[in-house]
Amino acid sequence: MNERKLLLDIQDLTIHYETEAGRVRAVEHLYLELGYGETLGFVGETGAGKTTTALGVMQLIPSPPGAFKGGKVLFEGEDLLAKSEAEMRSIRGGKIAMIFQDPMTSLNPVITVDKQIAEMIALHRDVNEKEALEQAVQMLDIVGIRPERAKDYPHQFSGGMKQRVVIAIALACDPALLIADEPTTALDVTIQAQVLELMKELKRKYNTSMIMITHDLGIVAEICDRVAIMYAGRVVEYADTKTLFERHVHPYTEGLFNSIPDLGEDQEDLKTIMGLMPDPTNLPTGCSFHPRCPYAVETCSRETPAFVEVEPGHKVACPVRAAAGKNGKERAS
Amino acid sequence: MEVWHRMKRSPMAVIGLVLIIVLFVMALFANVIAPFTYSKQNLVHAFESPSSKYIFGTDEFGRDIFSRIVYGARISLQVGFIAVGISMFIGGFLGALAGYYGGKIDNVIMRIMDVLLSIPSILLAIAIAASLGPGLFNLMIAVGISAIPNYARIVRGSVLSIRGQEFVEAAKAVGSSDLRIIFKHIIPNCTAPIIVQATLGVATAILTAAGLSFIGLGIQPPIPEWGAMLSSGRSYIRDYPYMTLFPGLAIMITILALNFVGDGLRDALDPKLKR
Amino acid sequence: MTKNGTLVEVKNLKKYFNTKRGLLHAVDDVSFRITKGETLGLVGESGCGKSTLGRVMIRLLDATAGEVHFDGEDILKYSPGKMKELRKRVQIVFQDPYSCLNPRLTVSELIAEPLIVNKVFRDKASMNARIRELMETVGLAERLETVYPHELDGGRRQRIGIARSLALKPEFIVLDEPVSALDVCIQAQILNLLDHLKKEFGYTYVFISHNLSVVKHVSDRIAVMYLGKIVELSDYKVIFTDPLHPYTQALLSAIPIAKVGSKRDRIILEGDVPSPIEPPEGCRFAGRCLYRQDRCTTETPELREIAPDRFVACHFARNLKRGGK
Numbered sequence: 001m002n003e004r005k006l007l008l009d010i011q012d013l014t015i016h017y018e019t020e021a022g023r024v025r026a027v028e029h030l031y032l033e034l035g036y037g038e039t040l041g042f043v044g045e046t047g048a049g050k051t052t053t054a055l056g057v058m059q060l061i062p063s064p065p066g067a068f069k070g071g072k073v074l075f076e077g078e079d080l081l082a083k084s085e086a087e088m089r090s091i092r093g094g095k096i097a098m099i100f101q102d103p104m105t106s107l108n109p110v111i112t113v114d115k116q117i118a119e120m121i122a123l124h125r126d127v128n129e130k131e132a133l134e135q136a137v138q139m140l141d142i143v144g145i146r147p148e149r150a151k152d153y154p155h156q157f158s159g160g161m162k163q164r165v166v167i168a169i170a171l172a173c174d175p176a177l178l179i180a181d182e183p184t185t186a187l188d189v190t191i192q193a194q195v196l197e198l199m200k201e202l203k204r205k206y207n208t209s210m211i212m213i214t215h216d217l218g219i220v221a222e223i224c225d226r227v228a229i230m231y232a233g234r235v236v237e238y239a240d241t242k243t244l245f246e247r248h249v250h251p252y253t254e255g256l257f258n259s260i261p262d263l264g265e266d267q268e269d270l271k272t273i274m275g276l277m278p279d280p281t282n283l284p285t286g287c288s289f290h291p292r293c294p295y296a297v298e299t300c301s302r303e304t305p306a307f308v309e310v311e312p313g314h315k316v317a318c319p320v321r322a323a324a325g326k327n328g329k330e331r332a333s
Numbered sequence: 334m335e336v337w338h339r340m341k342r343s344p345m346a347v348i349g350l351v352l353i354i355v356l357f358v359m360a361l362f363a364n365v366i367a368p369f370t371y372s373k374q375n376l377v378h379a380f381e382s383p384s385s386k387y388i389f390g391t392d393e394f395g396r397d398i399f400s401r402i403v404y405g406a407r408i409s410l411q412v413g414f415i416a417v418g419i420s421m422f423i424g425g426f427l428g429a430l431a432g433y434y435g436g437k438i439d440n441v442i443m444r445i446m447d448v449l450l451s452i453p454s455i456l457l458a459i460a461i462a463a464s465l466g467p468g469l470f471n472l473m474i475a476v477g478i479s480a481i482p483n484y485a486r487i488v489r490g491s492v493l494s495i496r497g498q499e500f501v502e503a504a505k506a507v508g509s510s511d512l513r514i515i516f517k518h519i520i521p522n523c524t525a526p527i528i529v530q531a532t533l534g535v536a537t538a539i540l541t542a543a544g545l546s547f548i549g550l551g552i553q554p555p556i557p558e559w560g561a562m563l564s565s566g567r568s569y570i571r572d573y574p575y576m577t578l579f580p581g582l583a584i585m586i587t588i589l590a591l592n593f594v595g596d597g598l599r600d601a602l603d604p605k606l607k608r
Numbered sequence: 609m610t611k612n613g614t615l616v617e618v619k620n621l622k623k624y625f626n627t628k629r630g631l632l633h634a635v636d637d638v639s640f641r642i643t644k645g646e647t648l649g650l651v652g653e654s655g656c657g658k659s660t661l662g663r664v665m666i667r668l669l670d671a672t673a674g675e676v677h678f679d680g681e682d683i684l685k686y687s688p689g690k691m692k693e694l695r696k697r698v699q700i701v702f703q704d705p706y707s708c709l710n711p712r713l714t715v716s717e718l719i720a721e722p723l724i725v726n727k728v729f730r731d732k733a734s735m736n737a738r739i740r741e742l743m744e745t746v747g748l749a750e751r752l753e754t755v756y757p758h759e760l761d762g763g764r765r766q767r768i769g770i771a772r773s774l775a776l777k778p779e780f781i782v783l784d785e786p787v788s789a790l791d792v793c794i795q796a797q798i799l800n801l802l803d804h805l806k807k808e809f810g811y812t813y814v815f816i817s818h819n820l821s822v823v824k825h826v827s828d829r830i831a832v833m834y835l836g837k838i839v840e841l842s843d844y845k846v847i848f849t850d851p852l853h854p855y856t857q858a859l860l861s862a863i864p865i866a867k868v869g870s871k872r873d874r875i876i877l878e879g880d881v882p883s884p885i886e887p888p889e890g891c892r893f894a895g896r897c898l899y900r901q902d903r904c905t906t907e908t909p910e911l912r913e914i915a916p917d918r919f920v921a922c923h924f925a926r927n928l929k930r931g932g933k
Contacts, residue, residue: 045791158880188653189818190877193862197876215792218864245868259796260866261825263848269803270825272796276761499708503772506668507722508695521712 006074007177007209008034008057013071015049015056022281026052028233028288030071031307031315034177034226039203039210041224041241043217043256047277048230050213054179058098059088076176094124097170101182103162107154113165114140114150117172124173139168143198160191164198174206181213196223217260221245229253232278232288235307239314249316251293287318295320339601346597352590360406367400372555380573389579392562393569398576401557402583408558409587412473412542413535419477421531424484429515429523431485432492443489446482454479458541462550472551476541480534487530491523529599536591543584559584615644615780615812616665621674623657623664630886634660636836637674639911640919644779647806647813649827649844651820651859655884656833658816659703662782665814666698667691678780696726699773703785705765709757716753718768719743722775742771746801763794770801774809782814787822799826820863824848829917832856835884835892838911841919852914852925854897891922899928 010032017024027049034040044050055061057073059080073080075096080088092098100106108116117136121127127135137150143164154162163183170178180199184192200223203210212224220227220241227244229237229252237250248254255273275292278284284291290300297320305317316322340346359366375395383390389398431442449457461475495501496519504514543560545551552558554565559580566576623635635657642648650658663669665676667683675682683694702708709718719739722728729735740750746767757765766786773781786802787795799822805811817823823830824844831841832855840853851857858875877896882888888895894904903923911921922928 045793160880188881189820189862190653190858191880192864193874194876196864197874216864217866221866221868222864242868245866256792257866259792261796261799261821263821263824263863263865267825269800270796272800273793274797276763276794277791499702499704500710502663502668503700503702503708503769504710504721504725506666506695506700507725507772507776508692509721509725513725518710522710 004035006033007036007038007076008032008211009072009074010053010057011072011074013053013056013073014069015052015061016067016069017065018067019065019281024280025233025283026066026280027056028283029304030230030233030235032228032235032238034209034211036176037207037209038226039212039224041220041227042211042213042230043215043220043227044230045215045277047280049233049280050230051181053230054098054181054211054213057179058092058096059083059085060092090124093120093170093175094173095175096177096179097173097175098179098181099163099166099170099183101185103159103166103186106166107162109154112151112153113145113157113168116165117169120169120172136168136172139172140165142171142202143168158191159187160194163187163195167195167198167202171202171206171208174208176209178208178210179213180210182215183212184219185214185216199223217245217256229256232283233280234288234317236289236317237315238307243311243314247311247314249310249314249321250318251295251321252289255292295324337601340597343597343600345593346601349590349593349597352586353594356406356410356587356590359403360410363404363407367397367403369397369400371396371401371404371557373397380569382573383575390573390575392565392576396555398562398579401562402559402579405557405559405562405580405583408469408552408556409539409542409584412469412476412558413539413591415473416476416480416538416542417531417534419474420480420484420534421527423477424481425488425520425527427481428485428488428490429492429520432489433496433511433515433519439489442485446485449479450482455541455544458545459548459550462545467551467553469552469556472542472545475545475551476538479541480538483530483534484527487526488520488523491526492519495519495522529595532591532595532598536588536595539591540584540588613644614641615679616642617675617677618665619675619677621661621664621676622672623660623669624672627885632885633836633887634884635664635671636887638836638838640831640838640841642780642812642814644812645810646828647815647826649823649830650814650816650833651818651823651830652833653818653859653881655835655881657836657884658833659784661833662700662784662814662816666700666780666782667694668700692726695722696776697778698780698782699776699778700782700784701766701769701773701786704789705762705769706789708769709765711756711758714754714756715743715748715760715768718757719771719775722772726776728776738775742774745774745805746771761794762790763797766790766794766798767801770798770805774805778811780812780814782816784816785818786815788817788819795822802826820860832859835882835887837892837921838919839893839921841911843917846918852918852920853893853922854899854928855893858896898930899924901929 010030013027013030015027017026030053042050052061056068057080068081114133114136117139118129118132121132121135122129137147140150141147145161145164154165157165184195187195196219202208212219214220224241226238226240228235229250231252237244237248237253244253248257258271261267261270273292278288284301286301286303287305290296293300300320305319307315307317308322309315310322373396377395378387378391379393379395381387381391387397387399389402392398427442431439458475458479461478462472465471465475501514501518504518542551542558543563546558546560547564552561554561562580563577566580570577619639621635621638625632625634638661650661652658660669664671671684676684678694678698686694716739719742720735723735723738729738743750748764748767748771757768787798790798803826806813815823815826827844829842830844830847831838832853833839834855840847840851840856847856848860851860858877861875875898879896882895890905890907891909894900897904901924907923909921909923911919914920914925
C-alpha cells in the first residue's frame with residue numbers, strides 16, 4: 001500500500017513527435033512517482049526518453065512536432081496537462097525548476113549572474129528590483145560563490161562555478177520540485193564531487209524533491225532515494241536505491257550493471273547486452289527490449305509487459321524475470 | 334537527395350528553377366525558337382511596335398527584338414557560368430590554401446584579396462575589361478576576376494572550420510599528404526556554401542556583364558547582349574519604350590529567378606548543415 | 609626493442625603553446641617507459657595534458673622539447689620520409705566518433721584510406737579483401753561497406769575508427785578517450801573488442817581517459833596527470849588500493865561508486881583546476897593540497913621511484929601530514 005504522499009504522479013504518459021522520418025515514440029505509457037522530499041534517479045541511455053519526459057512535465061515540448069497522446073501528470077494533485085500556458089508559466093521556476101546539462105549554454109552570456117538570479121526572483125515573488133538583487137546575492141552565497149563575484153559575467157566562471165549559478169537560479173524561489181538533467185556530466189570528476197555535495201546539502205536544507213536524470217549509477221547510489229530505469233520510452237523498473245542495487249529484476253537493469261567495470265574486482269569480459277537501443281520510429285512489437293534480451297520467450301514479442309509490483313515499492317515490467325526471481329536476486333559484489 | 338525535397342517545398346525556389354530551365358532551353362534551342370537571326374537587318378521595318386510578326390517589336394536597324402532576346406540568353410548564361418567558374422576555381426583554390434596553411438601564406442593571399450575587395454567590383458571589372466579590350470571572352474575574364482575574393486573568403490572560412498575536425502587529424506595520422514587532405518577531405522565538405530554563393534554569383538555576373546556592355550565595354554555589336562540592348566535603346570526610350578522594356582525585363586526576370594533558386598538552395602542546405 | 613622489452617620511452621617531453629595570455633604548459637617535462645604488450649592508462653581531468661601527450665608521442669603534434677624513443681630510435685628526429693614509414697607502426701583512435709570520420713566517405717572508403725595513402729596493395733581486389741577482413745575483425749557487418757557514417761550509431765562509428773587504425777598492422781596504438789562518447793552498454797562492447805584485439809594481435813596501448821573505472825579495467829599500469837605533469841605512476845591495482853599522491857587520493861575519492869552503503873571519507877578539493885598558462889612555481893597541486901607545506905610552493909617535486917615500479921611526484925609521499933600552511 002502506497003501511503004506516502006506523492007508530489008509528482010505521472011500516469012500512462014505518452015508523447016510522440018511527428019517528423020519526416022516517421023512517428024517518434026519518445027515516451028510510451030510511462031508511470032513514475034515521486035514523494036515529497038525524495039530524490040528520484042531517472043536512469044537510461046541516450047534516446048531512452050528521459051529528457052522528453054522532463055520537458056513533458058514542464059510542458060516545454062515544442063508543439064508542432066511533439067504531441068501529448070495521453071496520460072496525466074499530477075503535480076500536487078493537479079493535472080499539469082490540463083493547465084493553461086499562463087498557469088504553467090507561473091509554475092515553471094516557481095514550483096518546478098529545471099537545470100540542464102551544459103552550463104555553458106544555460107546562462108545568458110551578456111547578463112551578470114546576479115541579475116540572472118534576480119530575474120527569476122522578480123518573476124515569481126512580489127519584490128522590487130533592489131530586493132531581488134539582494135536575495136540573488138544571498139543565493140550566490142548559499143551555493144558557495146562569494147558576493148564580490150556577483151557582478152561577473154558567466155564566461156568569467158569555470159564550468160563548476162557556472163553550474164552552481166544555474167543551481168542558484170533554479171532554487172531561488174524555493175521550488176517544490178527540481179528536475180536536474182545530467183547536471184554533472186559535462187564536469188570534471190573532482191568538480192562533479194563538489195557539485196554533488198552542494199546538491200545534497202541544499203536538498204537537506206530546503207527539503208526540495210528532486211528528479212536526477214543521469215546515466216551514471218554511481219551518482220544514483222550516492223544521492224538518490226529511489227530509482228527508475230528507462231528504456232525505449234518506458235519505465236521498466238522502479239524501486240528504492242538499495243533494492244535496485246541488490247535485487248534488480250529487469251534484464252535491461254541487469255545489463256546496465258554488468259556493463260560497468262567493477263572498481264573492486266578484476267573482470268575479463270564485461271557481460272554486456274548485444275545490439276542497440278531500438279529506433280523510436282520503429283519499435284519492436286511486444287516488449288521493446290525483447291530482441292536484445294537473453295531471457296526472452298515467445299510471448300515477449302507479442303505482449304507488452306505490464307508494470308507490476310514484485311515486492312512493496314518495487315515495480316518491474318518483465319513477467320518472465322518477475323516470476324523467476326521470486327526469491328530475490330543477489331548481485332555478486 | 335533530401336536537399337531536392339526541401340527545395341521543392343519553397344514555391345519561390347521552384348518558380349525560379351522553372352524559369353532557369355526555360356532560359357536554358359531558350360539558349361540551347363535559340364535557332365529553333367527565334368523566328369529571325371539576331372543580326373538580320375531590315376531597315377524598312379525599323380522601330381516597329383510589337384506585333385504578331387515581331388513579338389517584341391524591332392530596333393533601330395529593323396532587327397527583331399524577340400529573336401535578339403532569345404539569342405541573348407545564350408550570351409548571358411555563358412557569361413554567368415563561365416565567369417563564376419573562373420572565380421570559383423581560382424578563388425576557391427586560393428582560399429583553400431590560405432585556410433589550410435594559415436600563417437604567412439594566409440596573410441599574403443588574404444591581403445591580396447583585400448586589395449581586390451577594396452575596389453568596387455564593377456569598377457574593377459571595368460578596369461580589367463578596358464585593359465583587355467573588347468570581346469565576349471575578355472568580358473568573362475573581367476567579371477570572373479572581379480569576383481575571386483568572394484570565393485576565396487568563403488572557402489577559407491569553410492576550410493578553417495573543417496581543418497580542426499578530427500577526421501583531418503585522422504588523415505594525417507595515417508600519412509596522407511597535405512594536398513590529398515585538401516582535395517579529398519576538406520574541399521568536398523565545403524561545397525554547400527560555395528554552391529549557394531555560385532548560384533547567386535551567376536546573377537551578379539550577368540548583371541555586371543550587362544553593366545559593362547551598357548557602357549560599351551565587352552560585347553561588340555551586333556552580338557545581342559541584353560545590357561548592350563538596354564544601352565542602345567536608351568536614346569529612343571521616349572518614343573519606343575519597348576526597346577528598353579524587353580531587355581530590362583529579361584535581365585530582371587533572370588536575376589530574380591537565380592536569386593530565388595539561390596535562396597532556396599541556401600535554406601535547403603542549411604538545416605542539413607545544422608544537423 | 610631495447611632492454612626489458614621497452615617499446616616506447618619518453619624523456620623530458622615538453623609541449624608548450626603560445627597563447628595571447630602567455631605560454632601554455634600543456635605537457636611539462638614528462639618521462640616514462642612503456643613495455644611491449646602492456647596497456648598504459650593515462651588519466652586526469654580537463655587541461656591536464658593527456659590528450660596532448662598522446663598526440664605528441666606519435667608526432668601528430670610537434671614537441672617543443674624532449675625525446676620519444678620508439679623501438680630504440682628517437683622519432684622526434686625522424687625525417688618526413690621516415691615518419692611516413694613510422695605511421696604504419698603507430699596509430700591513434702580518436703574520442704569523438706562523430707567528427708573523426710569524413711562524412712563524405714563510405715565505411716569502405718574510410719578504412720581504405722591508410723591502405724591507399726601507403727600504397728599497401730597493388731590491386732583493388734586484395735585491398736577490398738583486407739577491408740572486409742578488418743570489418744569482420746571489429747564486428748562490422750559486410751553490408752555496411754557502402755554506408756555513410758551519419759547513418760550509423762556511435763558504437764559502429766567507433767568500430768570504423770578502430771578498423772582504420774588497424775589497417776596498417778601497427779604495433780602501438782594511442783586510444784584517446786575511445787569510449788567516452790558512448791553509452792554504457794556500447795562502451796562495454798567496445799572495451800571487450802579492444803581487449804580481444806590486444807590478446808590476438810599483441811598490441812601495446814596507451815589508453816587515455818578521465819573515467820577511472822574504465823581505465824582500471826583495461827590498464828596494466830596507470831599514470832595520473834595534473835597540469836601537464838605526471839604525478840603518480842603505478843600498477844593498476846596498487847594505485848587504487850594505495851594511492852600515494854594527494855591528487856590521486858582526491859580523484860579516487862571523487863568517483864561515485866555504484867554500490868549502496870559504501871561509506872568513505874570524501875576528499876573534496878577546494879577551488880578549480882588552475883590554468884596551465886604560466887603555471888606557478890613549485891608543485892602545481894600545492895594550491896589545492898590538504899597537506900601543503902612550505903617546501904611545496906618553492907620546490908617542484910620530481911617523479912621519483914619510491915618503491916619498485918611505483919613513481920610519485922610529491923615531497924612528502926608516505927609522510928602526508930595535514931595542517932601544513
